[in-house]
Amino acid sequence: MTRSGLRKLHEGWRVQVRVIHALMIRELHTRFGRENIGFLWIMVEPLLFAGLVAIMWRFMKGPEEHGIGIIAFVVTGYIPITLFRHGIARSVVVFTANGSLLYHRQIKIIDFIISRFLIEMLGGMMAYVFIASILIYFDEFPIPADIGLLIAGWMVYALFSFSLCLIIAPLSEMSDALEKFIPVTTYIMLPFSGLFTLASWLTPTMRDYLLWSPFVHGMEMMRKGIWGDQITAYYNVWNPIIASAIIAAIGLALCRRVRRTLSVE
Amino acid sequence: MIVCHNICKTYPLGAGHKRVLDNVNFAVERGDRVALLGRNGAGKSTLIKLIGGVEMPTSGQIKRHMSVSWPLGFAGGFQGSLTGYDNARFIARIYQREYSQIRDFVEDFTELGRQLKMPVKTYSSGMRARLAFALSLAIEFECYLIDEIILVGDQNFNRKCHYELLERRRDRTMILASHSTELVRELCNRAVLIHNGQATLYDDVNLAVETYANL
Numbered sequence: 288m289t290r291s292g293l294r295k296l297h298e299g300w301r302v303q304v305r306v307i308h309a310l311m312i313r314e315l316h317t318r319f320g321r322e323n324i325g326f327l328w329i330m331v332e333p334l335l336f337a338g339l340v341a342i343m344w345r346f347m348k349g350p351e352e353h354g355i356g357i358i359a360f361v362v363t364g365y366i367p368i369t370l371f372r373h374g375i376a377r378s379v380v381v382f383t384a385n386g387s388l389l390y391h392r393q394i395k396i397i398d399f400i401i402s403r404f405l406i407e408m409l410g411g412m413m414a415y416v417f418i419a420s421i422l423i424y425f426d427e428f429p430i431p432a433d434i435g436l437l438i439a440g441w442m443v444y445a446l447f448s449f450s451l452c453l454i455i456a457p458l459s460e461m462s463d464a465l466e467k468f469i470p471v472t473t474y475i476m477l478p479f480s481g482l483f484t485l486a487s488w489l490t491p492t493m494r495d496y497l498l499w500s501p502f503v504h505g506m507e508m509m510r511k512g513i514w515g516d517q518i519t520a521y522y523n524v525w526n527p528i529i530a531s532a533i534i535a536a537i538g539l540a541l542c543r544r545v546r547r548t549l550s551v552e
Numbered sequence: 553m554i555v556c557h558n559i560c561k562t563y564p565l566g567a568g569h570k571r572v573l574d575n576v577n578f579a580v581e582r583g584d585r586v587a588l589l590g591r592n593g594a595g596k597s598t599l600i601k602l603i604g605g606v607e608m609p610t611s612g613q614i615k616r617h618m619s620v621s622w623p624l625g626f627a628g629g630f631q632g633s634l635t636g637y638d639n640a641r642f643i644a645r646i647y648q649r650e651y652s653q654i655r656d657f658v659e660d661f662t663e664l665g666r667q668l669k670m671p672v673k674t675y676s677s678g679m680r681a682r683l684a685f686a687l688s689l690a691i692e693f694e695c696y697l698i699d700e701i702i703l704v705g706d707q708n709f710n711r712k713c714h715y716e717l718l719e720r721r722r723d724r725t726m727i728l729a730s731h732s733t734e735l736v737r738e739l740c741n742r743a744v745l746i747h748n749g750q751a752t753l754y755d756d757v758n759l760a761v762e763t764y765a766n767l
Contacts, residue, residue: 305645305646305648306646308645309642309645309646312642312645313634313638313642316634317631317633317634387629387630387631388629388631389606389607390604390606390622390629391622391629391643391646391647392605392620392622393646393647394646546608547608548608549607549608550563550607551601551606551607
C-alpha cells in the first residue's frame with residue numbers, strides 16, 4: 288500500500304516537473320519571443336534597475352557608506368527586491384490569465400505560479416552574476432567571502448517571496464480591489480526589506496523591529512556572504528523559513544479553495 | 553468507465569447564484585457514444601468541462617477510469633499568441649509524446665501548411681477545430697469530449713473526422729455536445745438530455761432527440 292502510494296507520488300512529481308518545464312518555455316516564448324536576444328530579456332530589467340539606481344546613489348552619496356562600496360551595496364539590495372516585486376506582480380490574476388491551459392488536467396494552478404516565479408528567479412540570478420562579474424572586474428565589488436552563505440541567503444529570500452506569491456495569486460482572483468493595493472504595498476515594503484541599510488548600522492531598538500521582517504534575514508545573509516568579516520550581520524535563518532512555511536500553507540489552502548470556483552472560458 | 557455522482561454546479565449570478573446542474577447522476581461505459589442534448593445555456597458545455605476536469609463541481613464526484621481528452625471546443629487548450637507548431641510542441645511536452653510524430657500527424661491531418669507557423673489567434677474557428685482535433689487524435693485518448701466543434705468544419709474536415717473517429721477509433725468512448733439531431737442520430741448510441749438542471753439518460757437516442765425537439 289505504502290509502496291504504491293510512493294510510486295504514485297513519484298509519478299505525480301515527474302508529471303509536475305515536465306509541466307513546469309513546458310510552462311516555462313511557453314512563458315518565455317510568449318513574453319519575449321524569439322527576436323533579438325530572446326529570453327535573455329529576463330535579466331535585463333533587474334540589471335537596468337540595479338545598475339541605474341547604483342549609479343544614481345554613487346553620485347548622490349559618494350563612493351562608500353560605512354566603509355562599504357556603495358555601488359555593490361545598492362546592487363545587492365535591488366536585485367533581490369526586484370525578484371520580490373516582479374514575483375508578486377506576475378502572480379496577480381495568474382490563474383485567469385492562464386485559464387485556457389487548465390483544459391489539460393495535468394496542469395495544476397500552482398504550476399502557473401511556480402513557473403513564473405522560477406523565470407523571475409532565473410532572471411535575477413543571471414543579472415546578479417552578470418553585474419557582479421563586471422563590477423569585480425572594475426574592482427567595485429568584492430569577491431564573495433562565502434558563496435554558500437550568499438546562495439543560502441538568496442534561497443531563503445526567494446522562498447519567502449514565493450510563499451507571498453502563493454497568497455497573492457488566489458487573493459487577486461477573489462477580490463478585484465486587491466490588485467489596486469499591490470503596487471503601493473510593495474513600495475511601502477521597501478524599507479522593511481533590508482535594502483537600504485545593514486542591521487548593524489541601526490540603533491538596537493530599530494534593529495529589533497526590522498528583524499521581524501523575514502526579508503531582512505535573507506538580505507543580511509547575502510551581504511554577509513559577500514563582505515564576510517568586513518561587516519557584522521544579524522540573521523536567523525529559521526525566521527524566513529518558518530514564516531514561509533506558515534504563509535505557504537495558508538496560500539496553498541486558498542489556492543485549493545479558489546480552484547473549486549474558478550470558471551474557465 | 554466515467555461515473556458522475558451527484559454533480560451540482562452553481563455559478564454566481566448577480567447577487568445570488570444560478571444552479572446550472574442539480575444532482576446529476578449517470579455513468580458512461582467504455583465504448584459508449586453519448587450525445588449531450590439541451591437548449592442553449594442548459595449546461596452542456598459546463599458538464600463537458602466538469603467531466604474534462606477543467607472546472608470543479610460545486611459538490612459531487614466524477615470518477616474517470618480511462619484517459620479522457622481535454623474538451624475539444626471553440627475556446628481553451630491553446631495559447632493564441634503562440635504558433636500552431638509551438639502549441640503542438642507544448643502539448644507533446646506535457647503529454648510526454650514524441651514531438652516529431654505529433655508534428656507529422658498535425659501537418660497531415662490539418663492541411664494547414666504554412667499557417668501552422670502563424671499564431672493561433674489568426675486562425676478561423678474551422679482551422680482551430682482542425683488543430684484541436686489533430687492534436688487530440690495524435691495523443692490517442694480512450695474517451696473524447698467534443699463540444700459542438702465538429703459542425704464548424706468543412707466537408708473535407710467532416711470526412712476526415714468521420715474516418716478517424718468512427719472507423720479507425722470505433723472502440724473509443726465519446727461524449728458529444730451537439731444541436732445537430734442528424735449527427736447525434738448517426739453517431740451516438742445513448743443520449744443525456746439536460747433540462748432545468750436535471751439530466752436524464754436515454755438508451756434510445758431517437759426518443760431523446762424527439763423529447764429534445766419538443767422542449
